[in-house]
Amino acid sequence: MEQPLLEIKDLRVTFHTDDGTVHAVNGVSYKLEKGEVLGIVGESGCGKSVHALSIMRLISIPPGRIDSGEVLFYGKDLLKLEFEELRQVRGGQIAMVFQDPMTSLNPAYTVGFQIMEALTVHKKLDQNQARDRSAELLSLVGIPDARRRLDDYPHQFSGGMRQRAMIAMALSCEPSLLIADEPTTALDVTIQAQIVDLVKRLQRDYGMAVMWITHDLGVVAELAHKINVMYAGYIIERGHVKDIFKRTRHPYTLGLLGSLPRLDEAPGTKLVSIPGLPPDLVALPKGCPFVARCTYVTDSCLESMPPLENVGDRDHLVACWNWAAIAEGAA
Amino acid sequence: MPTLTPASIMIERKMTKTTQSDIATIDYAVREHRSLWVDAWRRLVSSRTAQAGLFIVSFLILTTVLAHFFWEYNPKTDLDYTLKLKPPTLIPNEEVPSVHIFGTDKLGRDIFRRVVHGGWNTLMVGIIAVTISLVIGGLLGLLAGFFESIEMTRLEKILLLVFLGGLMGFLPAWIAEQPVQIVLFALLGGAAAMFENFLAGRSARVVLFAAVGLLIGGGLALFVSPYTAIVTGLLGGLIGAALSLQLGGSLFSNITMRAMDIVLAFPSYLLAIAIVAFLGTGLEKGMVAIGIVSIPVFARLVRSSVLSVVQKEYILAAQSVGEGHGRIIFRHIFPNVLSPITVQTTLGIGSAILAAAALGFLGLGAVPPEPEWGAMLGDSYKYLSSGAWWAVVFPGVAIMLIVLGFNLLGDGLRDALDPKMKV
DSSP: OOOOSEEEEEEEEEEEETTEEEEEEEEEEEEEOTTOEEEEEOOTTSSHHHHHHHHTTOSOTTTEEEEEEEEEETTEEGGGSOHHHHHHHBTTTEEEEOSOTTTSSOTTSOHHHHHHHHHHHHTOOOHHHHHHHHHHHHHHTTOTTHHHHTTOOGGGSOHHHHHHHHHHHHHTTOOSEEEEESTTTTSOHHHHHHHHHHHHHHHHHHTOEEEEEESOHHHHHHHOSEEEEEETTEEEEEEEHHHHHHSOOSHHHHHHHHTSOOTTSOTTOOOOOOOSOOOOSSSOOSSOTTGGGOSSOOHHHHHSOOOOEEOSSSSOEEOOTTHHHHHHHHO | OOOOOHHHHHHHHHHTTTTOTTHHHHHHHHOSOOOHHHHHHHHHHTSHHHHHHHHHHHHHHHHHHHHHHHSOOOTTTOOOGGGTTOOOBSSOOSSOOSOBTTOBOTTOOBHHHHHHHHHHHHHHHHHHHHHHHHHHHHHHHHHHHHHHHSOOOHHHHHHHHHHHHHHHHHHHHHHHTOTHHHHHHHHHHHHHHHTTTTTTTOHHHHHHHHHHHHIIIIIHHTTTOHHHHHHHHHHHHHHHHHHHSOOOHHHHHHHHHHHHHHHHHSOHHHHHHHHHHHHOSSHHHHHHHHHHHTHHHHHHHHHHHHHHHHTSHHHHHHHHTTOOHHHIIIIIIGGGGHHHHHHHHHHHHHHHHHHHHHHHHTTOSSOTTSOOHHHHHHHHGGGTTTTOTHHHHHHHHHHHHHHHHHHHHHHHHHHHHOGGGOO
């Protein structure tokens, strides 16, 4: 079998704070193939961003710590690389786009300078080449009059344009994996759709893999091939988009889908919300972290965390003791 | 294209925002890069207090610099007992045959001349002392703040431990008068960082490094005397044990900041006097003393500003495109902490001048015939009771004016650079 682009094995990340140890990521394992689009969904604080940042060792250490696990990128463990080698991967092969376009560009430099910076770090281009390439990239992400806008400062760009500039920066070295950490959360809906379309198009053209982190199930449904659903630092369900949406097997995913408003529902139907709050990551319960909010609780749920089990014929994994019962209920 | 004032361009730009047609030309006019600094400068010169500060400071600097280069003065030969303590004289008369607009002092020297020339020394103290504290304190603050939340690379760890080893090794080296110990302890620090995984987290590691430290400190000092060997051996053991710990960025920051707290715990003038007493009197030593005393102010200010900038996503973004730490610190963080530094530097020059004057007043600053405002005060206050007010008032007013000028300018800068004030 061909080597996957990225394989994460049993990744565990903790933060050591004054209030105790926060278990942010608790043994995450999965594979990402070349050219695949993976959606990662979950509530705030479920470890989706932290696990993505840990891939390139970008979490702040201290207080953070990567306790165990491997992140194999083309078979190389990124967690064990020397810093200089890691720098080649950062931006060169894996690029990242962040949530808040308002603060992800340095206000002290022009947009062009910042795009050119990535190019000079990795491609060793000279000033003029880097400038040409930057202008090309800016127009590629749909900024009109790109060559002139290179000399603008970030405050002269709107939010959507800044996010486009960020994407241009991320794409500058033609990475094989783009990690997008809630890139559309801070934008309004029309801009959101444009950014999603842009990434979709670029993904197709460049054949790069994309990891799209969001809490918006609608966006991933449109974009992703596979979805990881995360809860309290665990992957609790993973599978192809259709499986996740049509053959949902985890009560948390059911809850997430239920809390989406739908147009095709009869008017007056109440939205289902998941009761309660996510568990405190400092003191995780012994069993499944979802017990306090779940409607299917049995004794085994209180006893131990269920392992990820394959429940379908094509890589549909669920971590729930009662998935069979849920499957019957759905059928 | 018609000439437009910036304000009218801004208005026009807003109105045409939706039409797109004229925007290119107007945009072009606006794009006279109004950077943060240009904006800040405009705000600065439009504020009354800043104008006053700017005026006072540039006036005093100008007169001082002109006097220093174009008006010769030799303090060693300036002496005339016949003119002892004469009041300000504008028209020469029999008793006072020359003009002394500020009067003369106890040695018959012209006070105006000495005030004007004394400004050079005073300003030098202010600028050099602040430069010392700015460079050292600023660097410490930058590094402490940065590595508090960003993992150190192996090379940075090695450099840090070599530095710390050498720094701590200074003490036994000084006691035993063997400078080579500094080098050896620095090497021990480097070894601790290079073999950071060797016996990591075990007590055997501490014992091993303590033993090596003891050997370096004690063994070498045996050539001096057995008693010295005991003292330096013990010190060396402690240093070895300290170096064996896994020193990371947060520990570095903690150590630096606690050291700053210790310096701040002393009343600053008292500490400056103690340093001068240790180094010996003289203008240069006064500068160093005042510089050292105000290092913590800069270190803490810069660290706290860095801590807030490091959290910004553009730092994460810079890391994620693979930029190195040096580039991130100096290219991305430094420009964004520049405004508090600028303000503090300006205010710092004022207080350094004041401190220098205090040292001079106590006779710990400039060596006597050299003119310096504080020293002039100290020389003359005894004659105040006999009515010679001019010998005290003029240097005093000069000190007050320059400090006032720098404080007004600093306040103006703070308002001009504060992003919250932006319109």
